[in-house]
Amino acid sequence: MDIPYIVQERPDTGLTNVKLGIWLFLASEVMLFGGLFSTYILLRINAVDWPLGSDILNVPIGTFNTVVLISSSVTMVMCYAALKLDDLAGYKKYMAATIGLSVLFLGVKLYEYVDKFSHGDYPSGSTFLAIYFTLTGLHALHIVSGVVVNGYFLGPGAALWNTNKEQFINRIEAAGLYWHFVDLVWIFLFPVLYLL
Amino acid sequence: MLMRWQLAYPFQPIPIIGEWLGDTRAPGGIMLPEFYNQLGAMHGTIMVFLGVVPLAVGGFGNFVLPLQIGAPDMAFPKLNMMSYWSFFMGGVVMLASFFVPGGAANSGWTSYAPLSVIATTGQTVWLVGMIFLITSSLLGSVNFIVTAVQLRAPGLSFMRLPFFVWAQLVTSFLLLLAFPPLEAAGVLQLMDRVAGTSFFLPSGLVVGDAPLEVSGGGSPLLWQHLFWFLAHPEVYVLILPAMGIVAEIIANNTRKPIWGYRLLIGSVIFLGFMSFVVWAHHMFMTGMGTTMSTFFQTTTMIISIPSVLILSALLLSLYGGSIRFTVPMLFALAFLPMFGIGGLTGLPLGLAAPDIHLHDTYYVIGHFHYVVAPGTLLALFGGIYYWFPKATGRKMNDLLGRIHFWGSFIAINIVFMPMFIQGLSGMNRRMADGGLEYSMNEDVLIWNTVISMGAWTLGLFQLPFIFNFFWSIKKGERVGNNPWKATTLEWSAPSPPPHGNFIEPPEVHRGPYDYSVPGSEVDFLMQTDADGPQAEPAKG
Amino acid sequence: MSENVDEIRAHIKLYWKIGAALMVLTVVTVAITFIDFSVPIAIFVALVVAATKGSLVASYFMHLIGERKWILGTLLLTVLFFLVLIFIPIMGHSDTYGRHVTVPNANAESPSEVAH
Numbered sequence: 001m002d003i004p005y006i007v008q009e010r011p012d013t014g015l016t017n018v019k020l021g022i023w024l025f026l027a028s029e030v031m032l033f034g035g036l037f038s039t040y041i042l043l044r045i046n047a048v049d050w051p052l053g054s055d056i057l058n059v060p061i062g063t064f065n066t067v068v069l070i071s072s073s074v075t076m077v078m079c080y081a082a083l084k085l086d087d088l089a090g091y092k093k094y095m096a097a098t099i100g101l102s103v104l105f106l107g108v109k110l111y112e113y114v115d116k117f118s119h120g121d122y123p124s125g126s127t128f129l130a131i132y133f134t135l136t137g138l139h140a141l142h143i144v145s146g147v148v149v150n151g152y153f154l155g156p157g158a159a160l161w162n163t164n165k166e167q168f169i170n171r172i173e174a175a176g177l178y179w180h181f182v183d184l185v186w187i188f189l190f191p192v193l194y195l196l
Numbered sequence: 197m198l199m200r201w202q203l204a205y206p207f208q209p210i211p212i213i214g215e216w217l218g219d220t221r222a223p224g225g226i227m228l229p230e231f232y233n234q235l236g237a238m239h240g241t242i243m244v245f246l247g248v249v250p251l252a253v254g255g256f257g258n259f260v261l262p263l264q265i266g267a268p269d270m271a272f273p274k275l276n277m278m279s280y281w282s283f284f285m286g287g288v289v290m291l292a293s294f295f296v297p298g299g300a301a302n303s304g305w306t307s308y309a310p311l312s313v314i315a316t317t318g319q320t321v322w323l324v325g326m327i328f329l330i331t332s333s334l335l336g337s338v339n340f341i342v343t344a345v346q347l348r349a350p351g352l353s354f355m356r357l358p359f360f361v362w363a364q365l366v367t368s369f370l371l372l373l374a375f376p377p378l379e380a381a382g383v384l385q386l387m388d389r390v391a392g393t394s395f396f397l398p399s400g401l402v403v404g405d406a407p408l409e410v411s412g413g414g415s416p417l418l419w420q421h422l423f424w425f426l427a428h429p430e431v432y433v434l435i436l437p438a439m440g441i442v443a444e445i446i447a448n449n450t451r452k453p454i455w456g457y458r459l460l461i462g463s464v465i466f467l468g469f470m471s472f473v474v475w476a477h478h479m480f481m482t483g484m485g486t487t488m489s490t491f492f493q494t495t496t497m498i499i500s501i502p503s504v505l506i507l508s509a510l511l512l513s514l515y516g517g518s519i520r521f522t523v524p525m526l527f528a529l530a531f532l533p534m535f536g537i538g539g540l541t542g543l544p545l546g547l548a549a550p551d552i553h554l555h556d557t558y559y560v561i562g563h564f565h566y567v568v569a570p571g572t573l574l575a576l577f578g579g580i581y582y583w584f585p586k587a588t589g590r591k592m593n594d595l596l597g598r599i600h601f602w603g604s605f606i607a608i609n610i611v612f613m614p615m616f617i618q619g620l621s622g623m624n625r626r627m628a629d630g631g632l633e634y635s636m637n638e639d640v641l642i643w644n645t646v647i648s649m650g651a652w653t654l655g656l657f658q659l660p661f662i663f664n665f666f667w668s669i670k671k672g673e674r675v676g677n678n679p680w681k682a683t684t685l686e687w688s689a690p691s692p693p694p695h696g697n698f699i700e701p702p703e704v705h706r707g708p709y710d711y712s713v714p715g716s717e718v719d720f721l722m723q724t725d726a727d728g729p730q731a732e733p734a735k736g
Numbered sequence: 737m738s739e740n741v742d743e744i745r746a747h748i749k750l751y752w753k754i755g756a757a758l759m760v761l762t763v764v765t766v767a768i769t770f771i772d773f774s775v776p777i778a779i780f781v782a783l784v785v786a787a788t789k790g791s792l793v794a795s796y797f798m799h800l801i802g803e804r805k806w807i808l809g810t811l812l813l814t815v816l817f818f819l820v821l822i823f824i825p826i827m828g829h830s831d832t833y834g835r836h837v838t839v840p841n842a843n844a845e846s847p848s849e850v851a852h
Contacts, residue, residue, distance in 0.1 A: 003269055005346050014804040017271045017346050023807045024338045027814040028376050034818040035380030035422055039395065042418050042825050059766060066762050074755035077797050081748045085741065124392030127413040131395075134387055138380075180797045187789045191782040195769050345806060373817050421825045472817050476824070484828045491827070 007166045022174040026181050029142075033185050036135050040192065043127045051128050053194045056121075058112065062194040065108050066186065072101035073183040076150075076176050083169045088161060091172075095154045098179070102147050109140055132193050139189060142182050149175055197655055199235045202227045203630035204648035221299065229628035233302035234294070234318065236626055240305030241322065244434065245329045246287050248572060252437035253333070253371070254283065256579055257340055257364045259587060263686035263693060264358050266349025266702040271342040279335040286328030293321035304626060306427070309396030309419040313388045314403055323386045330379045333371045340368035349685065351704030355461075356723070358684045358708040359454060362461050363440030366468040367433050374429035374472065381422035388414070395419075417482060424475040432471045434568055435535070436464065438575035439506055442528045445578050446510060448682045449525035450517025451719065453709035453731065456509035463502035463509075470499040480548045481555045489548040496546035503539055507532065518712075522680070523597035527578030530605050531571060538567030541616065556626075559619025565612045574605070577661070584665075585679045589691040590672030596664040603657030610650030614643035683722050684708050706730055754796045761789045 004010070005017050013020070044050050075097040082090035116122075116129075123133040153175055160168040201210050207226050210217070214225025221231040262270055270276050293300040298316025301307065312319050344365045348357070384395040392410060396419045399412030447454045454460065476484065476492040511532055519525070541563040544550040554560060577600070585591050618640040623631045630644045631637035678687040689698050702724050710721040715729040765785050773781060795801045800808070 003267075003271065003273075003347070010346050013345060013806055015346065015806060017342050020345060020806060021272060021275075021338050021342045023810060024341055024372060025334075027810050028334050028338075028372050030814050030818055031373050031821070032376035032380055034821045035377030035425075036384075038377070038821050038825060039380070039384060039418060039422070041822060042415055042421070043395070043413065045826060046415050047413055054769065059769075063762065063766050066765075067759060070755065070758045070762065073758075073793060073797055074751060077751050078748065081744055081751065084744045122392070123387060124394070124411060126411045127394055130387065130391075130393035130411070133391075134384065134393075134395075138383065177798055180793050183797075184790050184793050187793065188783075188786045191765055191786050195766070196775075196779055196782055369813075373814060377821060417828065418825070421828075425821060469813075473820055473824075476828075488824075488828050491824075 007164065007170065016170055018170050018174050022177050026177065029181060029185075033135075033138075036131070036138065037188075037192075040131050040135070043131060047127065051126075053192075053196055056128065057132070057194045058115075059194055061108060061112060062190055065105050066190045068101050068105045068108070069183050069186050072098045072105070073180050075101065076179045080169070080172050080176050083161075083165075083172055086165075088158075092154060092158070095150060099147055099150050099154065102143055102150070106140060106143055106147075109136065135189055135193065139182070139185055142185075146175075146179055146182055150179070197651055198227070199232065199239065200648035200651040202232050202628060204645045206629045206632055227628075230302060231299065232628035233304075233626070234300040237301045237304050237307075237322075238290070238294070241290065241301070241326075243568075244305065244430065245326070246283075246290060248434050248568065248576070249333065249430075250283055251576055252572065253340075253364070253367060253433065254280070254336060256437055256441065256576070256583070257336075257367075260583060260686060261340065261361055261364055262343060262347070263586070263689055263697055264361050264684055265344060265347060265352055266685045266688075266698065266704065267343060267347035268696040268698065268701075270339050271347055272339050275335050275339050279332045279339065282328050282332035282335065286325045286332060289321060289325035289328060293318045293325065296321055306423060307385070307419075308423075309385065309388070309414075309416045310398070310401055312385060312419075313396055314408070320386065320389050323382050323389070326382050327379060330375050330382070333375055334379075337368040337371040337375075340364060341372065344368075349702045349704050352685075352723075355458075356704060356707045358440075359443040359457070359460055359464075360437075360440035362464055363436040363443075366464050367436045370429040370433050370436075370468055370471060374426045377422045378426035381419060384422075385419065417479075417484075420479050420482065421476070424478045425472075428475040428478065429468075429471040431564070431567070432467060434572050436468075438531065438572040438579075439464075439510070439535075441575045441579040441582070442510060442531045443513075444682075444684065445524045445528035445582050446513050446517075447709045447711065448582075448680050449520045449522055449528070450514060451520070451711045452513070452517050453707075453711060454509065455512040455515070456505075457707075457709070460506055460509050463505040467499060467502040467506070470495060470502070474499050474546075477546050477548075477551075480551045493546065493548050497543075500539065500543065500546070507535060507539065522581075523592070523594060523601060524578040524582035524680075526598070526601045526605075527574045527581065530601070531575045531578070534570035534574060535567060538563060538565075538571050541566060553622070554619060556624055557619035558615040558623045558625055561625050562612050562615030562619055565615070570605075570608045570612065574608075577601075577604070580665070582680070583686075584668065584672075585675045586686055586689070586691050586693070588669055588672065589674060590668055591675050591679060592668040592672055593664050596660045600657060600661040600664065603660075604654060607650050607654035607657060611647050611654060614640075614647055618643055678722075681720055683710050683720050685723050688722060688724050750796065754792050758789055758792060761785060761792075765789075 003017070005015075007016065009016050075094045078094040079091050079098065082088075082094055113133075121129055123130045153172060157171070158168070160171070198210065198213065201208075209225030210222060210227060211225075214222050214227075217225070217227075217231070221228060221234075258270065258276065262268070290300075296317045298318055300318040301312075301315065301322035303312040303315050303319060307319065307322065344357075344361055384393075387393040388395050388397060394410045394412050394414040396416050397408065397410050397412060397414045398416060401408045401410075401412065443454050443460070474492060474496045476488055477496045480489055480492075514529075541559070545554055545560060545563060581592055581597055618631070618637070621636065621640050622634075623637045623640055624634070627633075631641060675691060677689065677691055679691075680687070685702055685704070688702055703726075704723045705726040706721060706723055707730075708723060710716075710723070710725075710728075710731045712719065713721060713729050713731045718728065721728045765782070768781055768785070769778075800811075
């Protein structure tokens with residue numbers, strides 16, 4: 001017996017296994033970042049004084065990164081759409097763009113971190129810096145994982161297109177859901193850390 | 197058992213093993229308090245995260261669940277492997293922590309800050325180990341839920357699922373949503389220990405006469421909130437699979453359906469939901485304030501309702517049954533009063549006022565051990581005896597099973613019942629000297645020796661089980677597909693199941709517990725049986 | 737895949753529009769910081785804008801509009817517990833919001849203050 005509903009949707013739930021699986025995983029990720037946001041709130045409430053985000057962090061750079069990441073979300077959804085239109089070349093173009101934008105985001109983040117360290121601002125410096133580095137650090141790790149997965153799907157993983165188009169589309173959809181989630185977390189991280 | 201030696205005979209050399217422990221842990225064979233604390237913290241950690249969860253969820257879940265829903269495998273086999281290896285790495289890391297300088301983690305399995313932040317290296321290793329173990333559970337829970345939802349055989353609606361599957365499904369949701377905040381907290385504590393941050397370190401903390409050189413501004417309470425947000429649902433993770441196992445065994449050995457199937461399902465779902473909003477009943481003594489205490493006291497009292505309903509339904513299932521006292525049934529029957537005691541002793545702890553007296557005493561230790569050890573562990577033993585034939589094609593030896601049961605059942609009560617007495621008189625937990633230093637403990641110190649004797653006896657009675665288990669794999673009585681004459685789908689598969697579990701994909705035509713169906717000519721009907729009368733829709 | 741080419745192309749147009757909307761909202765996110773709100777209001781406004789952007793990503797890019805019950809149900813449960821995790825620890829301070837608490841200290845020369 002083969003495992004069913006890898007490609008076909010199960011009639012009563014309307015889902016493929018991977019669709020349900022990735023959403024469950026994302027639910028756990030909501031709780032993970034939730035724990036960290038809860039930490040932020042508790043630390044800020046307890047603090048005698050809490051700095052204004054824009055006094056410590058560079059808002060234009062943060063804004064630039066936000067634009068970069070949102071763009072990568074757009075290109076990611078275009079990957080999926082291209083595949084649905086049977087356009088492998090289009091898919092590869094958009095996937096490369098997604099990865100490129102992600103690497104740009106990481107590069108800018110690295111610049112921000114190095115800039116902070118060179119001024120002696122380490123996570124141990126204050127609770128603000130601690131939660132800033134932890135939240136953005138964990139987020140960045142998620143981007144790195146996304147880049148690895150997306151890179152695989154651009155490269156060797158794309159071979160599945162030749163044998164089972166539907167399954168490949170499902171996988172890209174799942175990768176896309178993960179990627180949009182990463183973008184969503186940043187949509188909240190940016191104002192909370194940089195602007196408030 | 198090492199801990200029990202120290203408690204019964206404080207500061208006396210441990211026989212034989214004392215020499216092997218070495219001078220950093222037990223110079224002259226006498227256990228150092230630091231080592232006692234390591235044993236305490238690691239006993240809790242290992243039992244919960246390397247013992248019960250992997251066995252109840254990982255072991256029973258992975259093996260029984262796909263069979264009980266008629267699936268060929270878990271939904272994501274490769275993810276399953278990843279989950280196992282992550283668990284394995286976590287286990288290796290945890291055990292290795294005993295050998296780092298300073299020994300293993302020693303701040304309790306609860307790892308409260310700020311002590312855990314300034315503790316020895318073993319704590320960092322503990323945190324790394326936890327991250328592996330949490331990841332393993334998260335991946336596993338995704339697998340369980342997708343499998344249970346998507347891979348049910350044709351005809352197997354949700355209301356025809358065995359209660360065991362429902363219990364595992366709710367358990368998986370608890371793992372999925374409750375573990376991540378602890379993973380976050382683990383990362384934060386790692387940052388505090390390794391990167392010098394102050395997530396959990398308040399300002400002005402002084403250690404050994406010198407103020408800590410950290411930024412301060414953190415909150416030890418934050419750790420407790422994040423820890424218990426997981427750890428409370430975690431205890432339901434520990435009990436629900438056991439309840440599932442007991443239900444299956446009782447139905448099979450009473451030859452009648454479980455009483456109140458719908459009530460059980462409603463209760464287990466409600467229980468799972470409520471388990472997320474009771475956590476701060478572990479924090480009544482932190483000075484949170486009366487609003488918080490009242491809120492959590494209320495939710496805790498409410499959560500006792502579904503627990504009682506489940507226990508009552510299982511008890512009522514015995515009424516009118518044709519009871520077969522097989523070895524699994526002995527364990528399942530024992531579970532009922534043991535869980536009853538465990539649950540009832542939780543009530544004064546869940547109320548803020550009596551908790552003032554009982555918090556951090558041996559009463560707490562007695563309470564939670566009753567639910568997990570005489571409770572879950574006995575149920576898990578029952579499950580092993582019950583499903584061993586399915587996994588191996590052979591039965592375990594009956595006489596050895598009965599010796600194992602009776603010895604364990606009696607000994608385990610000798611171990612944990614006196615702890616209530618000790619706790620009620622105020623004896624604190626986590627004391628390496630067994631409470632010698634406090635005069636209020638004088639009258640109850642004698643129980644330490646009794647408990648320790650009980651613990652060593654309990655250990656001895658596991659020997660027949662271990663022998664039985666391994667011997668029966670090779671030499672046990674051979675059996676066919678359905679030695680217990682049970683109804684659920686796993687008994688349609690060959691014993692042991694081949695790759696793909698079933699020879700032909702099963703089709704389900706009836707509910708999970710069609711024993712003694714009125715109007716039927718046969719004693720029981722399997723879920724795959726199309727012919728024969730249908731049982732009436734489940735009552736209750 | 738039950739969609740035809742025209743439907744997919746319509747989706748693509750929609751995705752570009754959503755992308756543009758997200759860029760505009762990003763500008764809004766930064767621009768409103770120039771308005772001098774009090775801290776609680778600023779937090780509220782920032783979260784509203786972020787939630788709007790987030791909803792667009794979730795509803796359209798992540799296809800939550802018209803998604804199946806199991807997914808929506810799981811997410812609803814998750815959001816609920818997320819809110820519990822965020823708000824309940826704050827409740828721990830609710831007894832002391834806005835009050836100065838004076839605690840007599842036997843060792844100090846003057847009463848110590850614990851303010852919130």
